[in-house]
Amino acid sequence: xxxxxxxxxxxxxxxxxxxxxxxxxxxxxxxxxxxxxxxxxxxxxxxxxxxxxxxxxxxxxxxxxxxxxxxxxxxxxxxxxxxxxxxxxxxxxxxxxxxxxxxxxxxx
Numbered sequence: 001x002x003x004x005x006x007x008x009x010x011x012x013x014x015x016x017x018x019x020x021x022x023x024x025x026x027x028x029x030x031x032x033x034x035x036x037x038x039x040x041x042x043x044x045x046x047x048x049x050x051x052x053x054x055x056x057x058x059x060x061x062x063x064x065x066x067x068x069x070x071x072x073x074x075x076x077x078x079x080x081x082x083x084x085x086x087x088x089x090x091x092x093x094x095x096x097x098x099x100x101x102x103x104x105x106x107x108x
Contacts, residue, residue: 001009079085
């Protein structure tokens with residue numbers, strides 16, 4: 001290859017390095033800003049994740065406390081909602097209604 005050929009190769013190499021340098025100079029500031037924003041956003045996400053984890057933990061604690069506090073009332077609910085107890089209450093209400101209406105179909 002002649003010296004003109006080598007000169008062409010060198011100029012092409014210098015042009016490629018120059019293009020890369022110009023491109024890097026154009027993209028680098030935006031990339032650094034994007035990195036800064038990404039770091040801030042990651043910090044916010046971590047903070048929100050911690051807040052949500054704490055809220056979930058509190059809700060579980062409250063659910064356990066609620067279960068303990070409502071335990072006696074669950075027994076009462078089981079008795080009150082039994083079908084025979086409901087039927088007896090409805091029968092009593094019907095008898096009271098008949099007594100108020102004056103039919104006297106049962107004992108007052």
